[in-house]
Amino acid sequence: MSEITAEQVAHLANLARIALTDEEIEHLTTELGQIMHAVEQVSAVATPEVPPTSHPIPMQNVFRDDVVGDSVLSVDEALSGAPESDGSRFKVSAILGEEQ
């Protein structure tokens, strides 16, 4: 369908929030091209009259009452794996950079 360029891979990496190195971008550009070439055959049989399937077993959305459940993590448990917290909240670095 289309050739993949290094610029596209760099853009995708930015969207996916992965700081790829130039070497990785170069490598992935080649590999993605090969993989996409292999998977493009889906379009050969995906004709307009075929409906798409997103889920293997047909089912309706499942609702429950909006109340606190039985197995709720405590604040300490929820924060137990956090790289950084202030004891009651997750701590992150600056949201805006200097140029913003």
Place this chain on the structure above:
Amino acid sequence: MSDELIRLSAAALGAKIAAGEVSSVEATRAHLDRIAAVDGAVHAFLHVEGERAIETAAEIDRQRAAGAALGPLAGVPIAIKDVLVTKGMPSTSGSRILEGWIPPYDATPVTKVREAGMIPLGKTNMDEFAMGSSTEHSAYGPTHNPWDLDRIPGGSGGGSAASVAAFEAPLALGSDTGGSIRQPAHVTGTVGVKPTYGAVSRYGSIALASSLDQIGPVTRNVLDAALLHDVIAGHDPLDSTSIPETWPSMAEAVRRADVSGLRIGVIKELDGEGFQAGVRQRFHEALELLEQQGAEIVEVSAPHFEYAIAAYYLILPAEASSNLAKFDSVRFGLRASLDGGGTVEQVMSATREAGFGPEVKRRIILGTYALSAGYYDAYYGSAQKVRTLVQRDFDAAFAGVDVLASPTAPTTAFKFGEKLADPVSMYLNDIATIPANLAGVPGISVPAGLAPEDGLPVGIQFLAPAREDARLYNVGGALEQLLEARWGGPLLAQAPDLSVHELTATEEGAL
């Protein structure tokens, strides 16, 4: 005594414990000793519970002494694939980005095995986030196939399969997104079952592709798989895709196994080019045995299966790229530190660069591409249409037969590094297992023998319509009985003695 205990089936070990002939502590100790002896060579485990497992076993022994009513697997040790979160035990999903994370809760299948009185021995190795067919993509180094330590144990659940094949655990939990339970079973001479999608809760299973993932049993024989299936299956309000269904006993299906009149469809497209001669030979011998017992073998066609891999490698990366967005350096796992602090986005990008391995990056970028504006319809949309076509193939086939059969994978275990440089050839391993995940139908892999050309295990796969998991246990149980009568015992009895291999591996510096 210790060696005898580790070679028992889970069912037999559970019966001995129930009869008071052996305690759960003794059974657990025997398996921990075995892990200490051989896991240096096999590397099936990323974490071993050690004395904590003994304490859990002692508690079960106390309950039994107090007269508690316990199930058939109570006191039996179990290995748990690291994709399942475990309270108080590290859970990494084979990734650096989760190194050292101790989850504050248990996945539902883990809760269920604990409630059944089983003893978690530890967490088993896997390809990072279950992306792979060889465990070579684990951030913690590969697992070695107990049949030949220079070969892959399959993947992604190579650790669970190798742990039972090496007698380090009687049974294990696995997860199957495109064959990650069945393909390792095939290459290690063990049994693996992917239940119907939604039969087992995915709550607490670190998601790879949510519409494909399913948790299931990894064992050395069909009855053990059925007993474990009976423990873990059932509706879970914590998983909205869990099916509200009452399941028949799978163990009963094995005990009553009878294939007379069973119609078995051989999938034409999975029985020819690309499949190793010895794999096909054992497959057809197994079918002949079933035919002699009264099964009817017919050929069926599934013309769209040849597009299944392509569809899978669009759907899976698309779902994975979304699921793995949660690894954002905020709530759990790794956080990279940058000079001058950096913004949250810079920290996130640096963390994901450092924490994800090459295959994970490859699939996230691929999924992001398949979902991006302008390409969505051509890639993801088309793949979803192929999914419909694969389901229609299954519907048409199951209109005429009770179960379908194929070799579980095209070849026996390959050597480390053989397919690492070529992702597309690695993806082809899953050609026979992927269609079941796309359609949500259940599948089992049962040992069919050793390929004559290389002496390595071969599996046969059976598939059944959704919700008809019991049919797999019927045909799998029957075939196992027939084959073991022919072999004079389980296939794993022919596996090489690991202590000898351990020495060789050390001498060659292969560790």
